[in-house]
Amino acid sequence: METQTIITSNDQMDDAVSTITRSGASGPLLADFKAIGEATASDGSTKYSHAPVMVWLAKFIVGSAGGPHKDAPIFELCHLVSAIDALSEGGSDERALFFLGVEKALPAVYRAALDEKLEFGDWLKPGFERTENGIGVYYDDDGFEVRFGRMPFLAALYEFLTGLDNYDFYTELNEIFDDLSQASIDLEAIKTASNRISARLRKYRREHLTRAQHDEKFDRIFGFLKARENAGERDGQICIDDPAVLDFWLEFSTVGEFRAYKTVFDGFVNFMRALEEADQQDTIENAAIIGTDFEAQEIEPDDQSDGLDGLGDWQSPLNILDAEPANQIKFFKKEGERKPIEALMQYGPYAGRLPRSFMQLEVFGSIQTAITTDLQVKRGETSVRQRLDCRDAMAYDDKREQFQTILAHVRQLQKATYFVLAGQDAADLGDNIVAFGAQNPDSVFEAARHNDNLDDIEMSSDFMADAVDAFSKLTRKGFNEDMLEDPDGIEGFRMGAGALLSISGQLETFLTRMAALDKDGEDLNSKFDQDKQVFSNQFNLLYGDVQ
Numbered sequence: 001m002e003t004q005t006i007i008t009s010n011d012q013m014d015d016a017v018s019t020i021t022r023s024g025a026s027g028p029l030l031a032d033f034k035a036i037g038e039a040t041a042s043d044g045s046t047k048y049s050h051a052p053v054m055v056w057l058a059k060f061i062v063g064s065a066g067g068p069h070k071d072a073p074i075f076e077l078c079h080l081v082s083a084i085d086a087l088s089e090g091g092s093d094e095r096a097l098f099f100l101g102v103e104k105a106l107p108a109v110y111r112a113a114l115d116e117k118l119e120f121g122d123w124l125k126p127g128f129e130r131t132e133n134g135i136g137v138y139y140d141d142d143g144f145e146v147r148f149g150r151m152p153f154l155a156a157l158y159e160f161l162t163g164l165d166n167y168d169f170y171t172e173l174n175e176i177f178d179d180l181s182q183a184s185i186d187l188e189a190i191k192t193a194s195n196r197i198s199a200r201l202r203k204y205r206r207e208h209l210t211r212a213q214h215d216e217k218f219d220r221i222f223g224f225l226k227a228r229e230n231a232g233e234r235d236g237q238i239c240i241d242d243p244a245v246l247d248f249w250l251e252f253s254t255v256g257e258f259r260a261y262k263t264v265f266d267g268f269v270n271f272m273r274a275l276e277e278a279d280q281q282d283t284i285e286n287a288a289i290i291g292t293d294f295e296a297q298e299i300e301p302d303d304q305s306d307g308l309d310g311l312g313d314w315q316s317p318l319n320i321l322d323a324e325p326a327n328q329i330k331f332f333k334k335e336g337e338r339k340p341i342e343a344l345m346q347y348g349p350y351a352g353r354l355p356r357s358f359m360q361l362e363v364f365g366s367i368q369t370a371i372t373t374d375l376q377v378k379r380g381e382t383s384v385r386q387r388l389d390c391r392d393a394m395a396y397d398d399k400r401e402q403f404q405t406i407l408a409h410v411r412q413l414q415k416a417t418y419f420v421l422a423g424q425d426a427a428d429l430g431d432n433i434v435a436f437g438a439q440n441p442d443s444v445f446e447a448a449r450h451n452d453n454l455d456d457i458e459m460s461s462d463f464m465a466d467a468v469d470a471f472s473k474l475t476r477k478g479f480n481e482d483m484l485e486d487p488d489g490i491e492g493f494r495m496g497a498g499a500l501l502s503i504s505g506q507l508e509t510f511l512t513r514m515a516a517l518d519k520d521g522e523d524l525n526s527k528f529d530q531d532k533q534v535f536s537n538q539f540n541l542l543y544g545d546v547q
Contacts, residue, residue: 016050019058029208032163033061036156041103048105048156057156062209071198077154078180078193080146083135085181086128087117092174099158107148110155127185139186161197164204173197217257217267218274224248240272242356250538259542260372261365261535265357269350314348317502325492329478331413331500340402341507348506355513356527363393363528364535371543384543390536396524400514407507414500415463415470416479420493422467 020033037054039047048054060073081095088094102109118130129136134147146154162170180193225238228247245268252258258267318338321331332338343362344351351358367387374383394402471479483489518524 016054016058019055019062024209025062026208028166029061032160033058035163036159045104047103048152053105053152053156056153057160060157061160061205063205071194071201073154073157074197074201075190075194076144076146076150077157078177078190078197079137079144080135080151080154081158081177082180082185082190083128083137083146085177086123086125086185087114087121089124091178091181095174095177096162099155102155105152105155107151110151111148125184137185142187161201164200169200169204172200218271220252220258221248221267221271224251240268240354242354244268245354245357246360246534250534253538253542261368262361265354265361265365268354268357269347272350272353314350316342316345316348317499317506318342318345320495320499323495325488326495326499327492328489329483329492329496330476331478331496332409333476337406337409341406341503344403344506344510345503349509352506352509352513355510355517356531358510359396359399359514360531360535362399363396364390364531367393367535368539371539375543388536388539388544390532390539393528393532393535396514396517396528400511400524403507403511403514407504407511410500410504410507412470412474414497414504415467416474417493417497417500419464419467419471420484420490421497422464 016037017030017034020030025033036048036057037046037050041047048057084095084098085091098110098113102113114130114135123129127138129138131145134145134150137144137146161173164170176193176196180189183189222238225240225244228244229238245264248268249258249261249264252264253261258264318341320326321329344358347358367390371384371387374380374387478489478492483493514524517527522530
């Protein structure tokens with residue numbers, strides 16, 4: 001039982017570390033976090049429980065804990081610091097002793113420490129009270145309670161803040177707390193201290209977390225969508241749709257970081273990912289059994305906030321084709337076959353959820369990129385002005401035809417790949433066949449990819465003949481007889497098979513979305529003409545004064 005407990009604890013710490021690393025943590029941040037998690041008591045046990053304290057701290061550090069405001073725990077910590085300082089004139093030394101001077105960060109330990117102080121004296125200033133569950137802080141007509149169950153979390157947060165950037169923030173942090181403690185307890189004093197600490201923490205996150213640089217974009221997008229909801233445009237629900245993406249760009253492209261349409265599209269995709277990950281994590285956490293030992297940890301349902309733990313982000317299947325040994329096989333020619341689908345494979349299902357926005361990105365986003373390049377390399381006013389009317393934009397119908405052509409090529413690649421994986425002997429299976437849908441080769445293809453027994457595979461002789469024909473007609477690197485005897489080559493085709501299934505699936509899905517757009521009131525040509533005018537007008541607004 002003891003061994004199992006250790007394993008579970010290690011797993012929980014691994015989860016906490018994973019939360020940090022998935023957000024792009026720097027080496028120093030990761031080292032500081034692990035140092036807190038590895039602190040031990042004299043009996044060898046950890047000072048802070050790996051779950052929930054260290055898991056919570058990890059979420060707080062990356063900005064996904066603390067309820068509606070990610071830095072709300074700082075507001076809570078400032079209340080607790082005020083209360084501790086109101087019990088003693090010892091200043092920073094007494095403060096550090098309360099938070100850091102205990103071996104085990106447990107609610108009962110902090111409760112005992114508080115009660116011991118109250119035995120030898122009362123509060124040094126009004127506004128504080130020992131309540132049944134913690135410390136009450138009162139000012140004006142409002143009040144705030146810091147529960148004993150929260151103190152292990154706040155102690156871990158205090159220790160983390162003191163160690164920011166190799167303790168460079170330690171002196172300033174104590175000055176902030178000293179200023180807070182010298183003032184009479186009131187809401188403004190708490191807010192001032194909280195904001196000063198939060199500002200320093202935001203800077204730290206930007207320096208040490210890759211994901212933190214996206215936070216301001218998330219906030220701007222959320223505020224925009226919330227305003228649309230409040231305006232009554234979305235029946236009381238926040239709605240992420242094609243009009244929202246375009247309207248956001250039209251409103252914010254003239255200022256700041258949202259000038260490029262691609263930046264806006266990326267922002268909305270990342271926003272959708274964050275919401276989905278939060279929903280998935282919420283489902284996982286809400287499935288847990290609620291019922292805890294309050295003396296040991298005192299964790300209630302609202303003590304923990306949902307995090308963005310990166311559950312299953314989409315990855316482009318083209319990346320698989322770039323890896324050894326699949327990259328030794330030329331599945332796609334770069335310009336005519338691969339380049340036109342690179343963005344679709346990059347965004348995957350998110351492109352299908354915002355089909356018109358994605359088409360706008362593909363067609364007009366490339367024109368904006370060209371304008372930006374012209375300006376950067378100083379090609380002159382004439383070059384830029386020729387692009388402003390979007391005269392060279394590819395029509396949506398032409399883009400659809402391009403996708404259809406590439407899908408047909410992918411189908412040929414699937415057949416040729418099946419021939420390689422099944423082996424030439426598969427052509428001798430004779431009439432042990434059933435009808436096989438040409439548009440859905442997945443079952444036989446998957447069987448070959450996983451090296452299943454060919455005797456159990458049902459296929460049509462026509463399909464095998466097509467597979468042989470497809471292989472022989474592909475005159476490019478890797479599609480030759482020698483590859484049938486090369487183990488590395490076979491493995492490359494097996495890797496490619498999975499990527500091809502994913503590629504065909506995304507192409508089929510997006511073509512279905514385009515067909516829906518074509519029937520939605522106006523056809524694709526009409527939508528293209530409308531978008532062309534909108535983007536041309538905005539490009540003229542953004543770049544029309546070029547000299």
